[in-house]
Every structure is written in structure tokens, then in C-alpha cells.
Amino acid sequence: MRYLSDVAALTRKDLLLELRAKETIPAMLLFVLSALTIFHFAIPRGSSDVAALGLLWVAIVFTSLLGLTRAFVPEREQGLMDALVLAPCDRSTIWLGKTIAVIAFLGIAEVVALPAFTLFFSGLTLKTVAAVALADIGIAAVGTLTGAMAVAGRARELIQPLLFLPLSIPVIVGGIGASATAGPKFLLFLALYDTVFVLLSWAAFDFVAAEA
């Protein structure tokens, strides 16, 4: 119970910060819309809908990257990480709180991105939406952990995409598979990815967040 209220407090902190600063979400929204516009010109007329769906997944991953890169910036700038680590709560609550906040940001970005995609390109099946929701969990879990790793180093934001993109390849495969093929095989795969990496990140965060 303590654990859950700690997580809730940390998530609330992140959402409040965003509500006041209004930095990440507008950037993500604008980015995803610009990306979709660029993709309209990038794919030639007469390309299949599957190609457009592939680009939707590219847009989602890069938009999430934009949000994830910012995820630990407030902590770093204000030196908050030390305080959080010293706080009398389990360290994995920091990760869980941040992950939930990132999922919320991603969700908001996609509430705009998915209708925009149907408007610009083609309709979406319910399965694609389910795949996006499943992918969000995996992306946020893994991305928050690599984000915490990236801010520990000198290269900071520069290194986050390098750490995150190879890990996101299975998500892309699962997402495009779920959009383009029939049957629940790829949704199950995404669920498997989520389970494995959520557990791993949750267990590993203790070692990542150390006093600077």
C-alpha cells in the first residue's frame, strides 16, 4: 500500500510539472503531426496502406523518443535525483512513477496522432489501436530505464536513442505484424515483450539510480 501511494505521488509530481511547464506534450504533438506530414510526401502515390502503417510505427517510436529524452531532464537540472534516491521509499517507485507519466504523455500524443493518421492516410483497425496501447507500455518501461542510464553519463541526451532503438526493434516488428496480418500472434508477442521488459526494468532500476 505504501508502495502504491509512493508511486502515485511521484506520477502526480511528473504530471503536475508537465502541466505547469507545458514543454513535453506540445512538442510531442507538433512532432508527430510534422512527421506524418513529411511521411505523406515521403511515400509515393500508389504505395500500399501497409507502407503507411509502417510509417505510423516509425512516427510513434520517434515521438516517444522525444518524450523519453526529456523524461529525466527536470530531475537532472534541479539535482532532484539525489533527493529521490535518498527518500525513504523503494527506488523502483521512481521508475514506476516515471513510466506511468510517460505512458500518459504517449497516450495524449496518440489520441491526436491516430485520428490524424486516419485522416491523412487510411483507416485503422481496432487491432492496430490495441497494438499501439501494448507497445506504449513496453516503450515507456524500457525507455525510462535507458533514459535514467543516459542522464548518468556525459553524453546525456545524445546517447538515449542509441540505447533505446535496438531494444525497440521487437516492438516495431510486433506492431507492424499486428497491423498487417490476421490473428492474435503479434499481439501476444507484444504482451510477452511487455511482461519480460517491465519485470527486467523494474528489477534493474535499483542499480541504475545511484547517488551521483
Added chain:
Amino acid sequence: MFAIAIVSVFFWAPSDADQGLSQRIFYFHVPIALTGYACFGWGAWKALRHLWKDDPNADLESYVAIHQGVIFGSLTLITGSIWAKISWGVWWVWSDDQLVLFLVLFLFYCAYFMLRYSVDPGPQRANLSAVYALFGVVLIPVSFLAIRLSHSFIHPVVFTRSGAQMTGTMLTTFCICLAAMLVLFVTLYQLELAGKRLDTRIRELKELLT
């Protein structure tokens, strides 16, 4: 050991009926790839030892194993590419699962080095590297599953459930080559480890002197 392997590859093993001489690269390509996996596995095991038991040597050992793994991984990509050119006529095929998997792993472990060199040496660097190395071994089966789901299968599946589909001499040659590669890995691993330890020791002595 390596000499025996080379001799048996070129003079003892029968040529493949279908692919002829070029098939002989198989005896290098596959053992190199398997040794690469062994390196990553060993690196992750040492990473786990570091996080779990706080073994003071494990961090360096994990790093050295992964460094060797990346070298074997690059060799796999090169030999695989040569083999693909000869037998399929192209340098690169996306439909080949193993090759794509090695590319993903190569990118992943290059990021490992970026991470390691962007953090100052110390316990934090050891922890971050170890966590990332552990992510790597989890990524191997997950990406393999992903890639297999996403593509048709071109690679000749040699090891099936009913056992290896090779003649006796071919299997023996293959095992000799695999053993030779593993011995090569262990030797290089020990060498690099000894070098790194010597380096640390010299630094310590230097600091004592000044």
C-alpha cells in the same frame, strides 16, 4: 588447434554436393557466430555476478567478454555476407534471420560501448554496464522470435529436432572448428583481461609514485 581445424576444413571434409567449395565457409561462419553468442552470454553472466554478489573483478570480465563478442559478431557479419554473396548472389539479405539478428545485436552492443565510455569509471559505470549487458541477453531471444515471426525462412536449418543433418566427417570437422573458435575466444579473453589488469596496476603504481 586452429591448424587442425583449417586442415580438416580444406582437406578432410567432403565438398557439399550443392554448393561446392563455398560451403566450406560454413565451418568458420557458424562457429564464429556461436562463439559470439557464448561471449555475450558469458559477459551477461559476469554482469549478473557483479550485480548480485558484488564480485570486484566481474565488471572488467564482463566488459572484456562483450568486447570479444562484438569482434566475433563483426566477423560473423562479414563471413555471413561473403557466404550470402556466393550462395545467394547478394551481399545482404533481410530475409535471413540470423544475419539480421546479428545486426541488431551489433547495434545494441555498440551502444553498450557508447554508454560505458560516457560514464566516468566507478561503481555507477559498473552498474549501468551490467544492467545493459543483462538487457542484451534478454534481447537475443526476444529479437530472434521477432525476426522469425516477421520473415520467411531462407537459412538452411541444419540442426533440427531429429539431430544434425550432416555426415559424420562434416560433423566432426564442424565440432573441431567450434572447439578451435572457443579456444581462440578464451585465449583472447585471458590476454585482454591480463592486459587491462596490468594497465590498472601500472596506473595505481604511478599514482603511488607521484
